[in-house]
Amino acid sequence: MLSWNLIMYPSIHKSVRAASIISLAVLFSLVSSKAFALPEDIHKSPMWQYNIERYLGTDADVVHTDQVSLKVPDFAEDSAQVPLTIALDRFEGDIRSIVSWVDLNPVPHLFSYQPHQQAPLTLALNFRVQQATTVRAAIQDENDVWHIASAHVDAAGGGCTAPSVTASNPHWSDQLGNSQGRYFSRPASNRLKLSIMHPMDSGMVENVPIFHINEIQIHAVNNDKTMDEESLLGEMSLSESASENPLFVFDFAGDDSNQYALRLRDTQGNVFKRILGDT
Amino acid sequence: MKQLTRISTTFALSALALSIAATSHAVTNEEILRDQQTPEDILSYGMGLNGQRFSPMDSLNKANVNQLTPAWAFSFGGEKQRGQESQPLIKDGVMYVTGSYSRIWAVDARTGEEIWQYDARLPEGIMPCCDVVNRGAAIYGDKVFFGTLDAKMVALDRETGKPVWIKKVADYQEGYAISAAPMVVDGKVITGTAGGEFGVVGKIVAYDAETGDKAWERPTIEGHMGYIYEDGEAVENGITGGEANLTWPGDMWKNGGGAPWLGGTYDEATNSILMGTGNPAPWNSHLRPGDNLFAASRLALNPDDGTIKWHFQTTPNEGWDFDGVNELISFEYEEDGETVHAAATADRNGFFYVLNRENGDFIRGFPFVDKITWASGLNDDGSPIFTEGGRPGNPFGDDAEDGKGETVFAQPSFLGGKNWQPMAYSQNTGLFYVPSNEWSMDIWNEDVTYKKGAAFLGAGFTIKPVNDDYVGVLRAMDPHTGEEVWRHENPAPLWGGVLTTAGGLVFTGTPEGYLKAFDDETGEELWRFNTGSGVVGNPVTWEMDGEQYVSVASGWGGAVPLWGGEVGQIVKDFNQGGMVWTFKLPSSAGNADVASR
Numbered sequence: 098m099l100s101w102n103l104i105m106y107p108s109i110h111k112s113v114r115a116a117s118i119i120s121l122a123v124l125f126s127l128v129s130s131k132a133f134a135l136p137e138d139i140h141k142s143p144m145w146q147y148n149i150e151r152y153l154g155t156d157a158d159v160v161h162t163d164q165v166s167l168k169v170p171d172f173a174e175d176s177a178q179v180p181l182t183i184a185l186d187r188f189e190g191d192i193r194s195i196v197s198w199v200d201l202n203p204v205p206h207l208f209s210y211q212p213h214q215q216a217p218l219t220l221a222l223n224f225r226v227q228q229a230t231t232v233r234a235a236i237q238d239e240n241d242v243w244h245i246a247s248a249h250v251d252a253a254g255g256g257c258t259a260p261s262v263t264a265s266n267p268h269w270s271d272q273l274g275n276s277q278g279r280y281f282s283r284p285a286s287n288r289l290k291l292s293i294m295h296p297m298d299s300g301m302v303e304n305v306p307i308f309h310i311n312e313i314q315i316h317a318v319n320n321d322k323t324m325d326e327e328s329l330l331g332e333m334s335l336s337e338s339a340s341e342n343p344l345f346v347f348d349f350a351g352d353d354s355n356q357y358a359l360r361l362r363d364t365q366g367n368v369f370k371r372i373l374g375d376t
Numbered sequence: 377m378k379q380l381t382r383i384s385t386t387f388a389l390s391a392l393a394l395s396i397a398a399t400s401h402a403v404t405n406e407e408i409l410r411d412q413q414t415p416e417d418i419l420s421y422g423m424g425l426n427g428q429r430f431s432p433m434d435s436l437n438k439a440n441v442n443q444l445t446p447a448w449a450f451s452f453g454g455e456k457q458r459g460q461e462s463q464p465l466i467k468d469g470v471m472y473v474t475g476s477y478s479r480i481w482a483v484d485a486r487t488g489e490e491i492w493q494y495d496a497r498l499p500e501g502i503m504p505c506c507d508v509v510n511r512g513a514a515i516y517g518d519k520v521f522f523g524t525l526d527a528k529m530v531a532l533d534r535e536t537g538k539p540v541w542i543k544k545v546a547d548y549q550e551g552y553a554i555s556a557a558p559m560v561v562d563g564k565v566i567t568g569t570a571g572g573e574f575g576v577v578g579k580i581v582a583y584d585a586e587t588g589d590k591a592w593e594r595p596t597i598e599g600h601m602g603y604i605y606e607d608g609e610a611v612e613n614g615i616t617g618g619e620a621n622l623t624w625p626g627d628m629w630k631n632g633g634g635a636p637w638l639g640g641t642y643d644e645a646t647n648s649i650l651m652g653t654g655n656p657a658p659w660n661s662h663l664r665p666g667d668n669l670f671a672a673s674r675l676a677l678n679p680d681d682g683t684i685k686w687h688f689q690t691t692p693n694e695g696w697d698f699d700g701v702n703e704l705i706s707f708e709y710e711e712d713g714e715t716v717h718a719a720a721t722a723d724r725n726g727f728f729y730v731l732n733r734e735n736g737d738f739i740r741g742f743p744f745v746d747k748i749t750w751a752s753g754l755n756d757d758g759s760p761i762f763t764e765g766g767r768p769g770n771p772f773g774d775d776a777e778d779g780k781g782e783t784v785f786a787q788p789s790f791l792g793g794k795n796w797q798p799m800a801y802s803q804n805t806g807l808f809y810v811p812s813n814e815w816s817m818d819i820w821n822e823d824v825t826y827k828k829g830a831a832f833l834g835a836g837f838t839i840k841p842v843n844d845d846y847v848g849v850l851r852a853m854d855p856h857t858g859e860e861v862w863r864h865e866n867p868a869p870l871w872g873g874v875l876t877t878a879g880g881l882v883f884t885g886t887p888e889g890y891l892k893a894f895d896d897e898t899g900e901e902l903w904r905f906n907t908g909s910g911v912v913g914n915p916v917t918w919e920m921d922g923e924q925y926v927s928v929a930s931g932w933g934g935a936v937p938l939w940g941g942e943v944g945q946i947v948k949d950f951n952q953g954g955m956v957w958t959f960k961l962p963s964s965a966g967n968a969d970v971a972s973r
Contacts, residue, residue, distance in 0.1 A: 267499075267500045267501060268501075269499065269500075270499035270501070296497070303455070304455055304456065305497070306479075306495030306496070306497050364539070365496065365539055365542055366530065366531075366539025366542035
């Protein structure tokens, strides 16, 4: 794309037409974004630049942020279940999207979150670590700047390739999709909490195919229970780094919403729906 | 923090989620109906919904088949190398092939390179009676469909292999499973179910191919209600057989088996699904005096609502595990100046039947195996003339000892004169090429009570070969005279499907590992290739870039190593595998006639 624009460059000098102005604008944005230097990684991860280019693009405008709190334990007691909390309530921009990854995991990508009606104030889930690693959350603002929060978690490791607890339970398929969820109305926000039985197989354990929840939709349904584009608060895609029997927490700003619906779908096409809140 | 109120247009949600532009076009019902006439694709199990497994292609023929050479091979990988009974499908230069443990691959048909793979995550408690096989997929629209061993139907996007919908067809914990290829008729995905060894009630279920919404469900055993679905609501659509207890005693029909585990064929002329049903449960027939409809039968169903138009029962009060599932192949012939719309099947019980497919009437029947002990012949209506003493003794009778009835010698064995492996019909020779087996068994009955998820047999048995040097016999049978035109004997039991072509060829595989080609008129073996593991899959042929290709899945397994008794000795050294092999003529050898067409 970039090289194509560069080749087009001489024609812009010849005629200043509307199309060329657009080309010029595209050109400048590409050239100028390329000019952004990647800030140094405070954690000195060997995967810093590689994963940014992989998940945010080679032209991403990246800054470190202290407006986002990314919490992980200093040491992962259980490498297969490491709690991650991302607090976004102090973020000052509009949130276009959120991408989170675990630098040194076999599949580093953990989730991508796309807000629709409203961005969450808090987002929490558990993830796996294969070895001690840096964890990232990148928040894209309205100017396409990625604000990166980072933390380091020490670990004994092996969380991505250890057989799941579920797999040793011969009756797991009976419990698949069983969930426990609650809605908490709090002074400044509404909290949604959902845990769901799912083996979340990473595909990295011998003879166990990949099988995990990979799509989540959050809807504000109130009382009509219709789940559509109108009601969609946000969508999340999950990757292999998410933990077995996941527990999700989402906080949204308190407003009229008193009922939420979560729709989860796994890589085999199973769909799980759960209504949370006043009924 | 500012609140976002805009509704953003959909953005690439995940860096990993690639959207792939559709390049292949949607498969229509008309294309599926014409499948046999379009060699450039294979859209259905049976290479045409009539199940003839006949290709009109002749560029590969008796004169040049000896030059047939591998083009590529593809490994199913993993440690899950069990029986590979699949039939590949071909569309738009892509092969869709299924494998053991409910796996499916899309493979570049030119190079053998994998495009995508989908592995069903099976629960530990699946209960396949006869190996973890899958026999193939179906294609319609932009989707590919296959059934899984935990009795689910999955619709995948053909381009990406991602699931579009998944539906639970039946409860695997009761013993249900799906191993057969589904079929698509007029936008409905239609599947049978397995599980007759566990006392399930067989059922045939149809889904809307686009949405996965259930369209209808038809139980195969007398007394059970069928349903059609309107706006997601089940609406009663008549009791199978009219009412309970016409041909079943007491409550036995409630766990009556009759599993349509091999799927079926479709006849456009009569708009009928032709599907067979398995053994009545339990195996001990003394527990269920009566004909036990519609077990061990062939059914003609209306594809729109699943109602049964007619039935033909091959073995009433079946007591030898002679399932009636074997494929019913539609074919036409002229008699007294009129076209007869016939259908033929080679039953587990050793008889070959020709039926009128408009009404299920029996036209003629004859043995296709060397010896049948349990019946001395067929009556004018096609019902068997039972041999006295041919049935295992009554465990509740005077002769019973220690709760066991008298042991009888029976031929064929319960694995059948012919098992699941489909025969082929040549429109050129008018012959059926039947992959059959010569074996016998000792069988006895004992008491049994139904328990959910447990084997429901009430019988013991052991299979024995009847000849020293062969079990398998590939036979060319004349459906008009019952004459065996030729035979080819094979040491191990034949367990793979047959393909025949207008090039005068008959292909089938052997457990010894060979894919073989025969002269369709003489049975002379013209070509063989060792695939490295037993061939129990269904060979197919298609045309691509002006050349004729042949493919077959290789990988020894299936019911024989599990249930084969003393025949197990013959096959015990055969190694497992999991490959699909693709062959063609060398580009310089004999394709001139293709180019000039």
